[in-house]
Amino acid sequence: MKLDWHWDFAFEVLPRLLWATVNTLTAAGAGYAIALVLGLILALAQRTNWRALTVIVRECVEFIRSTPLVLQVFFVFYVGPQFGINLSPWTSGLAAIGIHYSAYLSEVYRSGIDAVPRGQWEACRALNLPLRKKYLRIILPQALVPAVPGMGNYLVGIFKDTPILSVIGVAELMQMANTIGSENYRFLEPFTLVALIFLFISLPAAGLVKLFERRLRLAMGL
Amino acid sequence: MVRFLNVNKDYGKLSVIHQLDFDVAEGEMVTIIGPSGSGKTTVLRILMTLEPISGGVIYVNGKPLTHMAKAGVLVPADERHFRQMRSSIGMCFQHFNLFPHMTALQNCMEGPVQVLGLAKKEARERSEELLTMVGMIDKKDQHPSRLSGGQQQRVAIARALAMRPKVMLFDEVTSALDPEVIGEVTNVIRKLVAEHNLTMLMVTHQMGFARDISDRVCFFYGGKIEEEGSPHDLFENPQRDRTRQFLSAVKEAY
Amino acid sequence: MSIWEFLRTYGPALASGTLTTCTEFVLATAIAIIVAVVMGLAKLSSNWLIRAPAIVYIEIFRGTSLLVQLYWIFFVLPLFGITLPKSIAGFLSVGLNCGAYGAELVRGAIQSVPRGQWEAATAISLSPAVRMRRIILPQALSIMLPPWGNLLIELLKGTALVALISVSDLMFEVKQINAMTYLSAQAFGTALVIYYLLARFLITPFMRWLERVVARGLGRV
Numbered sequence A: 001m002k003l004d005w006h007w008d009f010a011f012e013v014l015p016r017l018l019w020a021t022v023n024t025l026t027a028a029g030a031g032y033a034i035a036l037v038l039g040l041i042l043a044l045a046q047r048t049n050w051r052a053l054t055v056i057v058r059e060c061v062e063f064i065r066s067t068p069l070v071l072q073v074f075f076v077f078y079v080g081p082q083f084g085i086n087l088s089p090w091t092s093g094l095a096a097i098g099i100h101y102s103a104y105l106s107e108v109y110r111s112g113i114d115a116v117p118r119g120q121w122e123a124c125r126a127l128n129l130p131l132r133k134k135y136l137r138i139i140l141p142q143a144l145v146p147a148v149p150g151m152g153n154y155l156v157g158i159f160k161d162t163p164i165l166s167v168i169g170v171a172e173l174m175q176m177a178n179t180i181g182s183e184n185y186r187f188l189e190p191f192t193l194v195a196l197i198f199l200f201i202s203l204p205a206a207g208l209v210k211l212f213e214r215r216l217r218l219a220m221g222l
Numbered sequence B: 001m002v003r004f005l006n007v008n009k010d011y012g013k014l015s016v017i018h019q020l021d022f023d024v025a026e027g028e029m030v031t032i033i034g035p036s037g038s039g040k041t042t043v044l045r046i047l048m049t050l051e052p053i054s055g056g057v058i059y060v061n062g063k064p065l066t067h068m069a070k071a072g073v074l075v076p077a078d079e080r081h082f083r084q085m086r087s088s089i090g091m092c093f094q095h096f097n098l099f100p101h102m103t104a105l106q107n108c109m110e111g112p113v114q115v116l117g118l119a120k121k122e123a124r125e126r127s128e129e130l131l132t133m134v135g136m137i138d139k140k141d142q143h144p145s146r147l148s149g150g151q152q153q154r155v156a157i158a159r160a161l162a163m164r165p166k167v168m169l170f171d172e173v174t175s176a177l178d179p180e181v182i183g184e185v186t187n188v189i190r191k192l193v194a195e196h197n198l199t200m201l202m203v204t205h206q207m208g209f210a211r212d213i214s215d216r217v218c219f220f221y222g223g224k225i226e227e228e229g230s231p232h233d234l235f236e237n238p239q240r241d242r243t244r245q246f247l248s249a250v251k252e253a254y
Numbered sequence C: 001m002s003i004w005e006f007l008r009t010y011g012p013a014l015a016s017g018t019l020t021t022c023t024e025f026v027l028a029t030a031i032a033i034i035v036a037v038v039m040g041l042a043k044l045s046s047n048w049l050i051r052a053p054a055i056v057y058i059e060i061f062r063g064t065s066l067l068v069q070l071y072w073i074f075f076v077l078p079l080f081g082i083t084l085p086k087s088i089a090g091f092l093s094v095g096l097n098c099g100a101y102g103a104e105l106v107r108g109a110i111q112s113v114p115r116g117q118w119e120a121a122t123a124i125s126l127s128p129a130v131r132m133r134r135i136i137l138p139q140a141l142s143i144m145l146p147p148w149g150n151l152l153i154e155l156l157k158g159t160a161l162v163a164l165i166s167v168s169d170l171m172f173e174v175k176q177i178n179a180m181t182y183l184s185a186q187a188f189g190t191a192l193v194i195y196y197l198l199a200r201f202l203i204t205p206f207m208r209w210l211e212r213v214v215a216r217g218l219g220r221v
Helices: A007-045 A049-067 A067-082 A088-114 A118-126 A131-168 A174-185 A188-219 B039-048 B079-086 B104-114 B120-133 B151-162 B179-195 B207-215 B229-235 B239-251 C003-044 C050-063 C067-080 C084-112 C115-123 C128-165 C170-181 C184-217
Strands: B004-009 B014-024 B031-035 B053-061 B066-071 B072-075 B089-092 B167-171 B199-203 B216-221 B226-228
Touching: A007 A049, A007 A088, A007 A131, A007 A174, A049 A088, A049 C184, A067 A088, A067 A131, A067 B229, A067 C115, A067 C128, A067 C170, A088 A131, A088 B066, A118 A131, A131 A174, A131 B179, A131 B226, A188 C050, A188 C067, B004 B039, B014 B039, B014 B053, B014 B226, B031 B039, B031 B207, B039 B053, B039 B072, B039 B079, B039 B167, B039 B199, B039 C170, B089 B151, B104 B151, B104 C128, B120 B151, B151 B179, B151 C115, B179 B199, B179 B207, B207 B229, B207 B239, B216 B229, B226 B229, B226 B239, C003 C050, C003 C128, C003 C170, C003 C184, C050 C084, C067 C084, C067 C128, C084 C128, C115 C128, C128 C170, C128 C184, C170 C184
Parallel strands: B031 B199, B031 B216, B089 B167, B167 B199
Antiparallel strands: B004 B014, B004 B053, B066 B072, B216 B226
16 A cells, blocks of 8 residues: 655645644643642642641542543533533633643652752751741752653643643644544544644653753752 | 783773783782772773773683684674683672572572573582582572671672682672671681682782782782782882882771 | 432443453553563664664654544554554554553663672673573562553553544443433543542552562562
8 A cells, every 4th residue: 555645735734733733832831830830739738737638639639640631621621511610622621631730740849849858847947937938948949950850741741631632622733633634534644744743842842851950950059 | 810911991081901911820819909999990890891991902711801713813702702701700799789589599590590501400509509608508598688798798709609610700899898797708708718729809908808818919000000919028018109108098097 | 310320320331331441451551561671672772773763663652642643543544554443543552652651661670770780690691681581670670660550540541542533431431421411520520430449449559569579579578
């Protein structure tokens, strides 16, 4: 069987795919922003002295991490209307992917915080620093350095998971490729181009994350 | 038995061993002493073919170690030649390097079974005999993690001997040990010297031990032999300034 | 409809979906392990011709999404004359994808076996193949088991995507139920719980048990 690749068709659909790439990147960026903030809250909630809260948050994180994102996306999208809350595909998609990755990021933060040496906590106590100052000025800056590789990996990860949002009709790359494919009954070019676009973004991104990590280590004198 | 001819070893621009000529006779016990960074451990590592040499030729038992004869000329050896040559050399390491997933007995049997192709029964007998010799027979079914450093090192000696090497290399075998267990390892080596006609090369920081059992002591400095001689001559009457400085520094430390 | 009534009505469909999910999981795991070991070892080869394909494979499968790979294998591969039944395309994609991640775990674990172990194995003249099989791999196994536990959970989650090419797994069944009944909270909620139970009370304990077995083999009890 000879390869039936049509260059003219590929070039014809490429602009539409690139346009959808913008949506994909927007979804990844917005989802990541949610995950960054929510993840920190989840991580800090597990460090409170309120035992019940710690346990509940811990279980929630485990639950979110061990269930499929695609199912969570459906859940958020379809359960709202059942109770009279209508969310757009974009809103529920971003909420689902943001919450999903916040669970991962909370683990990254947590291990970063755990990696701060005991002596630093004791020094904070010795200096009688208030809680907020202790975290903002001493603990979190140090926790961030070991957390950077994990945070970077999940940034690339969230980007690669955005195609899942196509299942509820978010107009990102995969959805666009599907649309183009069914309009023209040709899937080879759109699907292959989507794979290449992902490759061309995620490989350099992973490289940049590594570079940034090394720079940061140097800058922090580690 | 072992002959170094004009051997060089560089790491990039850094020369670790410089034009080394060095002989060890059959059955001889030679100890190498010297400050750290003098290249003494490297001598053992290149002899064990753990590191390639940068120049020169090494002969073991009359055969070139790092080269092989091909159509009358010496060419760099391939993996097969290395494997063949390695089996006549045994080595004990500073950090023992026992295989953690095998018991003491399995550690000793691994080489004879996998390399020499001995039957399990024969390998077991040989290994048990050696474990008895090093005083570890009652711990033969223990994993290394359950053994003290001194015990692990004795098993490591038995493991090396199980291959029936002609040359044994001891690389700072007591350096990682607690002071109170050093004796149990040195006693095994003393026994080896007394009862077996093995060619041995040892790197050590224990001057007293070196003096007791060596036939010859070499003082390494800057990648070559600064001075060598009988233990008595070298320790009592060193000729070179550097040797004197080193020996007095060591004496102060201990 | 109460949740009990829901479970009574749709129990059989959920059970058959769960069974399919488990089957896809087991088959995908088998593929992932084989791919991971082969590619992980190949990436460590000193021979450029063996190393290069492994690197390309790993980067392609880690650089694109599982969903993209799944669609590509299911919709595009037939154009090359390779038509796979949907269930095979399903676990194959998931296995190939996770295998690429697993290959990095295998490579990393082999490289973190201490240098002294390689040297000691060389010093008793073991050949490279025997050294790898008898000395290095058993130790690498204990190093890589914990991250494999996480990878297998990712793999289980990945199998949910096969529903999108109509393999009738758990995800697919609850989508059907949702489309028929609009009982979204019950349908998707139950599925979430089932996935959670599989991950938390089947995969994780199994991996912990495996870690203990291997640790015992290393003499660490």
